[in-house]
Amino acid sequence: MTRARKNLIDLAATSYYHLFVRCVRRAFLCGDDNYTGKNFDHRREWLIKRMKLLSSVFAIEIAAYAIMSNHYHLVVNVNRREALDWTDDEIIERWYQLYNGHTLVDRYLNGEQLDETSLRFFNEIVATWRERLYDISWYMKNLNEHIAREANKEDNCTGKYWEGRHKSQALLDETALLSCMAYVDLNPIRANIAETLENSDFTSIKERIVHFKAFNADTAKQSNPPKHKDNNQHESQPTALKPFGGNQIKHTLPFALLDYIELLDWSGRHIVLKKKGHIDNATPSVLLTLNIEVAQWFESVHRFRKLYSNFAGSKQRLKQQAATNDVKWYKGTG
Known part of the structure; x- marks a missing residue:
């Protein structure tokens, strides 16, 4: 049953959301167009530039993104309190x-x-x-309309560029957030168009790794490197993305950056079994901390969008949300 969009965004339940949009007719309007032979990768840069601009204006922070040839994913955090304080x-x-x-x-x-x-x-x-300014629909409307206008202008045409309005999934707990971010960041590896995280173009994980390595290289050249660990942790991450920090640091993602990179590298090696390098069988610490079973983790990384509908989380959280919204159940509770 189709639900009103206003019932799909519940900031009282969670501030984190997975957003997904596909190009019209699933055409490759942001990558290689096999029909015309043209390459439209620059449009993926348009998307990244625009969503970062919007996040600097809206109280909506980017946790993860992946811009593919014919669709894109965003994981965002709605900072309603910040908007109310402006x-x-x-x-x-x-x-x-x-x-x-x-x-x-x-x-x-x-x-x-x-x-x-x-x-x-x-x-x-x-x-x-x-x-x-803290409304996801307004954020996505501005993002998609801007890209559609620019693309139609470039193609000298009119008409729909996106299949429809964005789809959303509310991420109700930390496990859902971690699984969804990994699902998004591993898109190029899962699609066999990249073999490593650093080669996963147009993803937040590549941006984070590149920035982290550049920061460490610059720090190593300094005669008096910064001593404050918390400051280093923020400076070593892109300013346009919501930083990792763990549960100890307020207003950050509830995981450590290096733990997340380790988890994605380990997951990517299992996804692409032909990938060079030794696959460490030791379970990453973040999975142990959150008590996530390995089989459950890989199922989420492969099929996150299909495992859940508009709400994602543990069975208990899904049942609670269903009761709150006066519905019998949500996909994922079975």
Whole structure:
């Protein structure tokens, strides 16, 4: 049964969501087009650049991404508290980076003293913009419409570029978050178009590894390298992505970066059995910490989108969410 989109985003249940969009007719409109012989990899760069710009404006942080030839994945965190803490002036400044403003707001910015009725209307406008700046639908609408317009302009055509609106999965617990991020980052390896994490172009894991290695190389050249471990941990990660930090550091992903890289490298070697190098049979520590069975892990890495529907998590969390939403069950509880 189709559910209203407003019932699929429940920030009281979780702030993490997996988002997925496919090109129209599943055409290769972001990679090699076998029909025309053209390569459209630059459009994948458009997507990455645009989603990072939007994340700098919206209170929506990027945890993981993979831009494939005919579809893309995003794992995001909605930071509603941050948006609620922004001042009215910050809201206006952010909104004006993307959209046309309002004449009443322009009057306020020009220093005009607003009467009581105008001020009430002004507050309603800003309140609406505030809500939209942590709204996944507004984020995705802006992202997809921008790319569609640019692609149609380049192709000198009109019409749909995406199959439809984005699909979403709410990630209800840490296991679901970790599994989904790995599923997204391992897309190129699973599709046999990359053999290593560092060769997995247009993914967040490649960006994280490249940045981490560059940071370590620069640090090694310094005569007085930084001593503060927490600061190093943030500086060694891309600023446009939500940082790893573990449960000890607030406002970070609840895992350590090196543990995550180790887990993905280990998982990738099992996915691509022909890959060179020794496959360590020792289970990565993060799986032991979260008490995730190896068989369950590989099932998630291979089939995450098919294992769950709009909500993903443990059987207990899915049952709780189903009861909250007054439905009998969610896929994944069986």
